[in-house]
Structures are given as structure tokens and as C-alpha cells.
Amino acid sequence: MAYGARLRTALRAGHRYIAYTSDVGEAFRPVVHPAVVTAAYGISWIYLASDVGYETYKAHRRGPTALEAAHFSEPARLGFIAAKRSVFQSIASMALPAFTIHTAVKQAKKAFANVQNPRVRTWGPTATGLAIVPVLPYLFDKPVEHATDIAFDWIEKQLARSSQGPGKPEL
DSSP states (O other), X not given: OHXXXXXXXXXXXHHGGGGGHHHHHHHTTTTSOHHHHHHHHHHHHHHHHHHHHHHHHHHHHHOOOHHXXXXXXXXXXXXXXXXXXXXXXXXXXXXXXXXXHHHHHHHHHHHTTTOSOHHHHHHHHHHHHHHHGGXXXXXXXXXXXXXXXXXXXXXXXXXXHHTOOTTOOOO
């Protein structure tokens, strides 16, 4: 039983890194065919779509809160949850990490340009990009989650106010 809990924790923590497959591909861009980088981006987008779908499914199973039920239809509520998760994943897992890795590899390529050893000159930028990947969730997840929560809480309140009718509770 204890081993099962540990395995579950490891899998939950590890699956998040699938979103960064595109960044691993981006790190390898100087040494692999462009189709490999494109495939890595495809894997990341499939993970993101799956994550959005799963979070929306969990929200459907959980059901609405009393305030959500009073202000939003079920399709609108689930669409809102899917949109919020999509924005978070697109920014925290794709846009910011891709920009970070791409910039790091590009700058490392310049830094390694005059190195005499051809292996170091070739693989140095890739190693630089790969070294950054494990830090990406710590750099971006919390700040992007916080900003997304603030933005979507504001949007939710505006939508609830616009649907405010007589006898409906206020958010």
C-alpha cells in the first residue's frame, strides 16, 4: 500500500514534464532534423489537450458550486474551466518555456562558436538547453497560475454580474 502511494506521487509529479517535450526538442534543434522538433511540439500539444480535457472532466464529475449553479449553465461553466486551463497550459507549458529554451540555445550557440573542440561546439548549446528544462515548472507554474486565477476570477465576476437577475445570489 505504501509503495503504491509513492508510485502514484512519482507518476503525478513526472507526468507534468511531458508538457516540456517541446522544450527538449527545442534544445536539440541544433543537432536534429526539424521534423524531430516538430514531433516534440506535437507531443506537448497532445499532452496539453489531454490535461485540459481531464481537468474539465473532473470538474464535470465534481459538479458546480452553489454560486456557479446560480450563475452559469453547465456547458458555460465547463467551457470556462477548459478556457482557464488552456490559457494556463499555453502560457506556462508552451510559450514561456519555448521562449526561454530557444533564447538560451541561441545565446549558447553564440558563446560556443569559437570553441575549438567540435563536439563541445555542437553539443554545448543543446546541453545548456537541457540543463534548463528541470527548472521550468518552478520558474513559471506558480506565477502563471496566480496571474491566470486573478484574470479568470475577474472575468467570472463580470459574467456573473451581467447574468445577475432578481433573486440570484451575488458573487
